[in-house]
Amino acid sequence: MxxxxxxxxxxxxxxxxxxxxxxxxxxxxxxxxxxxxxxxxxxxxxxxxxxxxxxxxxxxxxxxxxxxxxxxxxxxxxxxxxxxxxxxxxxxxxxxxxxxxxxxxxxxxxxxxxxxxxxxxxxxxxxxxxxxxxxxxxxxxxxxxxxxxxxxxxxxxxxxxxxxxxxxxxxxxxxxxxxxxxxxxxxxxxxxxxxxxxxxxxxxxxxxxxxxxxxxxxxxxxxxxxxxxxxxxxxxxxxxxxxxxxRKEGLLPMDTVIEEYLKLAVEYDNSPSNTKYCIQNILRDLQDTPRGRQFLDCQTLEQICSIWGLGEFCRETQVSYQKRGIQGRWQVTP
Ligand code: FNR
Known part of the structure; x- marks a missing residue:
């Protein structure tokens, strides 16, 4: 308890x-x-x-x-x-x-x-x-x-x-x-x-x-x-x-937080829509920038990850999950 x-x-x-x-x-x-x-x-x-x-x-x-x-x-x-x-x-x-x-x-x-x-x-x-x-x-x-x-x-x-x-x-x-x-x-x-x-x-x-x-x-x-x-x-x-x-040691830069969040989202097969929503709420006003607009167009986790240099990591993780026959994925729903 x-x-x-x-x-x-x-x-x-x-x-x-x-x-x-x-x-x-x-x-x-x-x-x-x-x-x-x-x-x-x-x-x-x-x-x-x-x-x-x-x-x-x-x-x-x-x-x-x-x-x-x-x-x-x-x-x-x-x-x-x-x-x-x-x-x-x-x-x-x-x-x-x-x-x-x-x-x-x-x-x-x-x-x-x-x-x-x-x-x-x-x-x-x-x-x-x-x-x-x-x-x-x-x-x-x-x-x-x-x-x-x-x-x-x-x-x-x-x-x-x-x-x-x-x-x-x-x-x-x-x-x-x-x-x-x-x-x-x-x-x-x-x-x-x-x-x-x-x-x-x-x-x-x-x-x-x-x-x-x-x-x-x-x-x-x-x-x-x-x-x-x-x-x-x-x-x-x-x-x-x-x-x-x-963090007791102090705030991290926004991009570091997004990267660390994305790694967990990929590792735990979080849905793209939920992942996107969370990042939108980190970016806030910055959605209205060239990178923000590129982000808003993303539909897959891999596309989102690519913006923060994690495209390859996302692809490899997803392939390994698919090979092992992942079930109960978010893909079941629209
Ligand atoms: C909330 N809040 C909230 N409260 C709750 O009891 N259950 C919930 O599911 C939610 N959902 C929720 C979503 C979002 C996006 C926000 C911003 C807030 C209210 C939240 O827990 C809290 O009580 C208030 O936001 C006030 O605390 P802060 O934001 O000043 O720390």
Whole structure:
């Protein structure tokens, strides 16, 4: 079971937090890594398969062959699977499926997107603390691994504390708090004071989140930790833009990060579309340059790799995988 004291953590991010980015974050120094949010009913359509070519465990969607979740031994004790759910029963079914493959389960109680709220998931759960508590309690009572949740703050520190205390009473091991309300957007200032108010009053570690705008270098992480009075910090956007933010030795140049990310994407047979999305979010404004436009035209991993001098590496790796008859590949889907 992971300890949540004094940890620097890769936050959950849809499409960004897939295996190559999680491994890169760990190699740069992150202590724990969250998966992207995975929706319970989608996960339940998948079957677990051991992939003996990649040495990964793959959860493969039985309806379309896509890989819902891929993980490997390197991250086994450090990966936290985040679930989107509104049902204790479904959440437990998924958790039981993956119990031996991940270090912990986290429930998303902070997502403000329409898709989540309409489905009674994400931040909608904070308006139904009893239901949220039941989901957590069911997991805590029936799993051998840690359970946590990630929330947003409510309108006042007192209201936030009241809900947090209820959730903590389920037996969760830690709670991630994004210091913005459900209606606030990433450009709004993060309420470090509210995170601090809660962290000082509860018995489990609080993982502070929402500081990326002010986190430009590794030492800024500790400033955020101090401002929030928290045991641990969870980083999303600063890691999405440059994953080497986790390095104690300092940031690496963007191109080095892309190269190291691409090697992992090739090695773990990540889909071209997901790989492209992650690199787009590293390049940001630089997509609008000659090299950026060339990149945007790429459709295969090999084409993307060629831009960073890794075309040959990609080709050789893919040929060797094909010779060994790789299965459960992303090619199954369009
Ligand atoms: C997110 N966030 C998010 N949160 C969550 O609980 N589950 C998720 O799947 C996602 N997905 C996601 C995707 C992307 C691209 C971004 C930028 C953000 C929210 C994220 O974890 C975090 O709470 C906020 O981004 C605030 O933290 P930072 O960015 O200031 O470190």
């Amino acid at each position: 992971p300890s949540y004291e004094n940890k620097i953590i890769l936050a959950p991010m849809v499409r960004i937090g897939t295996l190559p980015m999680r491994l890169l974050a760990l190699r740069y120094g992150a202590d724990l890594v969250y998966t992207e949010e995975l929706i319970d009913w989608k996960f339940l359509r998948s079957k677990r398969r051991y992939n003996d070519i990649l040495n990964t465990v793959d959860y493969v969607d039985q309806t379309d062959g896509t890989i819902v979740f891929r993980t490997c031994n390197e991250e086994k004790d450090k990966v936290i699977l985040q679930l989107g759910t509104c049902s204790a029963e479904r959440a437990l079914k998924v958790a039981k499926l993956v119990e031996k493959d991940v270090a912990a389960i986290d429930i998303n109680m902070g997502c403000p997107k329409e898709f989540s709220i309409k489905g009674g998931m994400g931040v909608a759960l904070l308006a139904q603390p009893e239901k949220a508590y039941n989901i957590l309690k069911t997991l805590v009572d029936n799993l051998s691994i840690s359970v946590t949740c990630k929330i947003r703050i409510l309108q006042t520190p007192e209201e936030t504390l009241e809900v947090v205390e209820k959730l903590v009473s389920s037996g969760i091991k830690a709670i991630g708090i994004h210091g913005r309300t459900r209606d606030e957007r990433p450009q709004h200032a993060v309420h470090t004071d509210v995170i601090k108010y809660v962290a000082e009053r509860i018995s489990v570690p609080v993982i502070a989140n929402g500081g990326s705008k002010e986190i430009e270098k590794h030492s800024d992480i500790y400033k955020f930790k101090e401002m929030t009075g928290c045991s641990s910090v969870m980083i999303a956007r600063a890691a999405e833009w440059n994953c080497s933010i986790f």
